[in-house]
Amino acid sequence: MADSGVTDGAVGKDGIQQAKIEGKELTKEEKQRLRKEKKQQKKNKEKNDENASKESEEKPVSAAAPTPTQPSQKAPSAVPAPASLPVPASEPQPAKSKADMKAERRARQESERASKKKGDAGQPAATGKAKAAPSELQPVVKRLPEHVQVDNPEVLKKLAKKLEKQQIPLRLDYGHKVSLFSHLHQYSRRAPLTQQIGIPSTVIHPAIVRLGLQYSQGIVAGSNARSVALLHAFKQVIRDYTTPPNEELSRDLVNKLKPYISFLNQCRPLSASMGNAIKYIKKEISNIPSQYREEEAKSKLLICIERYIDENIILAAKAIAKSSIEKISDGDVILVYGCSSLVNHILCEAFEKKRKFRVIVVDSRPRLEGREALRRLVQRGISCTYVLISAVSYILPEVSKVFLGAHALLANGYVMSRVGTSQIALVAKAFNVPVLVCCETYKFCERVQTDSFVSNELDDPDDLIVTRKGRTQLEHWQEVPSLGLLNLVYDVTPPDFVDLVITDLGMIPCTSVPVVLRVKNMDQ
């Protein structure tokens, strides 16, 4: 029973609790197994860290139903949690030192990584467990990001510790959350993070504080705008940066950027485009050869940032506009939703090229971004109609094409965009109207999601409150215990509803997104 012995030791206390929470039935053998390793765990109690048990690996019970979207297993954290992990490899040895266990685990992870390269990758360890050798029983599942585990107090504690180390204040959640989304953060716009930092901010660069404020107040909104503003702020940070003595710019600057990124994350969760931009910058910084002087290195970085914006945002928009104009013919009635900077750019370009079309702008509460899109289009001279999303099935018989913008394109072909987009795509499909999604390649991300619950963003619930004729019905919504206000920001559209994705690499079907990602990774 060597195999199960390994996994038994692996399953932490929390694993059992989790299984119970998920309401899965424990079979008799599983119960026995769990009892056994509970005993073993008690022996190693002194060596345990607090967080150790949370970092449990897969449980045999979850083999029952590996939910596709939410891998119920949690991989061991990067900081190896001692003792809860398989101590009794073959013989129960309660008195194993931390270093030994670390080394053991590292060896095991290496061997598992090697076997992963050979065999199939990415399978949840539950299924892999049955076939794989004991050394590969370390879970291969990626760990859950902390921003979707807000209801887990240990994750919160860990986050608080990390922020404390970086001297960033922790932003507290606000208001009663709807239970389906209780695993996400929900902040209030009236309690900005700047309340908790000193006024002449010394820990965080002032450009980053300004950016964080602009994010949390919605002054900079839209994934392109956010990325550009982020890179602009990073340029200022790099300009003001001086390498401390005995440090290398390539390593120290990356460390300097980490607290800033945490701060921005606290102000508003990072978007996929921002995440990719940050990855790019970090890579560029680490790749600076050590013989560069500080001035040279800084100017090189500034040039890199400029080039990134030029290539991925400005030129990409031009390329996408060029391809989309072919798809717009005279007499078209185009439906757009919300305010996507890229779609607006395309329509304005098409209008410049003298195409004859009219636009229907669909808008939704509480953001009412469509008004801004309407203003920009009408200013150019395009004739527009404006409806709310509740009227979309009324207006669709008139529509010949639907152009949608995207916040991110996921690796399984799903389109993540403003909440309401999937609705529009669904109705358009029902009416057999082609749906075209326009998205630059830098917004492609390697995440996989099939529903909008797992990972989303909860905006301030007070935005939903409206005052009409001096009366605010929902003013005291927090006092009603059974009432929850939900203000979702994003939703995912399945690839069956999307007919074409127009990117700067060309017009591709939704299912080719992983190919593009693979090609991009190979390039780097």
Next chain:
Amino acid sequence: MELQAVLMAAGGGSRMTDLTYNTPKPMLPVGNKPLMWYPLNLLERVGFEEVIVITTKEVQKMMSTDPKMKPDVKMKLDVVCIQEDGDMGTADALRHIHSKIKTDVLVVSCDLITDVALHEVVDLFRAHNATLAMLMRKAHEFTETIPGQKGKKKTAEQRDFVGVDESGERLLFMANEADLEDGLSIRKSIMRKHPRMHIKTGLVDAHLYCLKKEVLDFLADNKSISSIRGELVPYLVRKQFSKTINCPNIKDDADDQNLKTKDGSTNQELLISSRDEPLLQLAQERSCWNDHRGDMSAAYHGGKLRCYVHIMDEGLCYRVNTLAAYIDTNRLAPKLFEEPAVHSTAVISERCQMGSDSIIGAMCQVADKTSIKRSTIGNSTTIKEKVKVTNSIIMHGVTIEEGCNIQGSVICSNAVIGRGADLKHCLVGNGQRIEPEAERTNEVIVGTDQLMEI
């Protein structure tokens, strides 16, 4: 470095000369702390580590000897002295320290006592990349009777007209009643951009300003502006809608000509620009946010100069520049800090009746059978037996002999009140002696040398 704090402590206190002819205004005791301690405390609480203090030599000397300033204020104070009889306005003072200023500046006046959450003002400054952000509050009604005031209240001072937009944050219009001869006129261009404007008159300006560095550079070149509140702020508010800022190509605009005649010789233009302007522009273009709706223009109407104001609804915000304000703040000041009402070194006999809302300073001596209610007693004051002090402010070093009855009065430092004196609503100046058995009501008792000053 994000912001540098500047404390203006060279003011004369021209509206309460009875109190300030001997003690300079920044050192007037409020709740037994010097007046300038309050803004310094506000800055310290918020996280500033250095403050540039602009003051006179006299105040600087008093600061170094005052027992309160040294231990309580932990920040580094960079004291800059200016001539006290020169006509240096606040803007002139800023010009004087222009070389020390490296970033944006937060200017605070020494007579401001407030518990505002300062991040509200600074957030407006940061988030909208504003040129000016200031703080205002609805004026408090002063309820206490003012000693020495005969008859009805004086007519209200010249009002300030403040125009804000719908959100209540953007400053559109600011003028003082004195400058408006024929009436309030608002330019059509402003009305076109902001059709809904709220004009408020009952606001008190806290004299707390966040200014961009470019404004100081502009001040250095334009020597005609001498007061921040009187000239610079209205100028900036007007400049928001000036055409030359927004379209640098158009010169000699008709509007601008009018401006020039009004302001005199403001030659240099205020150039608001920042590095990487195109990137900022790009971010703003791509962002789906607008600060107004209903017309065809982009966010901020394309204007680069923006002035914002934070109007407090609740909380304390006082400017101690009149006697009434001084008395009111003395009542409320203890709420701002948590120190014990009775100082540890004060010697108070057991048969003294002390109300809970009174403050006794250090090294006081209060004898038996005294009753102290709703009053502030300064440091090193001696109060003999059978004295009744109600609703009064007694400053430092005062001696009150037996049997006195002091109501609603202000007794300045080092005064001596003789036995059995009965003072109601009086103001006793610095170092004055009140003869025994005197009965004074509603009088201002100051020395003859003060009477000569104007």
